[in-house]
Amino acid sequence: MKLQLAIDLEDVDGAIELIKKTKDSVDVFEYGTPLVINFGLEGFKKIREAFPDITLLADIKIMDVASYEVGQASKYGADITTILAAAEDQSIKDAVEEAHKDGKELLVDMIGIEDVATRAREIDAMGADYIATHTGYDLQALGQTPFETFRTIKANVKNTKTAVAGGIKIDTAEQIIAEKPDLLIVGGGIATVDDPAKAASEIKAMIEKGA
Numbered sequence: 001m002k003l004q005l006a007i008d009l010e011d012v013d014g015a016i017e018l019i020k021k022t023k024d025s026v027d028v029f030e031y032g033t034p035l036v037i038n039f040g041l042e043g044f045k046k047i048r049e050a051f052p053d054i055t056l057l058a059d060i061k062i063m064d065v066a067s068y069e070v071g072q073a074s075k076y077g078a079d080i081t082t083i084l085a086a087a088e089d090q091s092i093k094d095a096v097e098e099a100h101k102d103g104k105e106l107l108v109d110m111i112g113i114e115d116v117a118t119r120a121r122e123i124d125a126m127g128a129d130y131i132a133t134h135t136g137y138d139l140q141a142l143g144q145t146p147f148e149t150f151r152t153i154k155a156n157v158k159n160t161k162t163a164v165a166g167g168i169k170i171d172t173a174e175q176i177i178a179e180k181p182d183l184l185i186v187g188g189g190i191a192t193v194d195d196p197a198k199a200a201s202e203i204k205a206m207i208e209k210g211a
């Protein structure tokens with residue numbers, strides 16, 4: 001199981017500082033969608049230049065023009081790119097093909113999908129690397145969590161690695177680690193606490209204990 005740190009609420013320099021602090025405990029760094037919106041792939045490139053060797057995910061949440069957008073993310077240095085499960089099947093298949101052509105990975109984000117069991121089985125047949133259960137900020141604000149949905153999705157995939165995101169914090173990490181996702185995605189639970197390095201290292205230790 002790998003730990004991914006989602007960096008959403010920083011500017012590019014803030015993201016670089018956060019990566020420096022947490023580098024020893026984090027396996028994958030996510031250039032979050034707010035950074036994509038505010039600073040684009042040029043901001044992503046600055047992070048790649050600062051850290052040539054880290055694994056970087058571009059959370060660009062593709063919906064269309066999938067080959068082109070995956071290709072751009074790869075060109076700017078992404079190891080993993082995201083597409084929405086709500087996109088057309090053709091877009092997801094194109095995205096898989098484009099990512100794999102460059103030796104990169106694709107994560108399919110299930111945010112907003114209602115029939116998660118059916119869509120998880122469909123996505124599982126398309127050859128993506130990860131399928132992510134994701135409770136977004138707007139539903140987290142209503143008290144929702146990704147735990148139940150994660151169980152359903154995991155039970156419906158055979159080939160694709162599973163990821164989970166959505167308000168996971170130090171005090172809920174153990175519960176989800178027990179469900180054995182392949183990728184545990186934590187944003188605010190590391191990035192917005194007083195000591196991000198300590199939070200990242202504690203969650204990493206939980207993973208190592210529980211994995």
Ligand SMILES: O=C(CO)[C@H](O)[C@H](O)COP(=O)(O)O
Nearest residue numbers: 006165166167168186187188
């Ligand atoms: O993709 C995202 C928002 O769309 C976030 O990166 C993801 O939800 C993880 O962050 P947090 O742990 O703070 O919920």
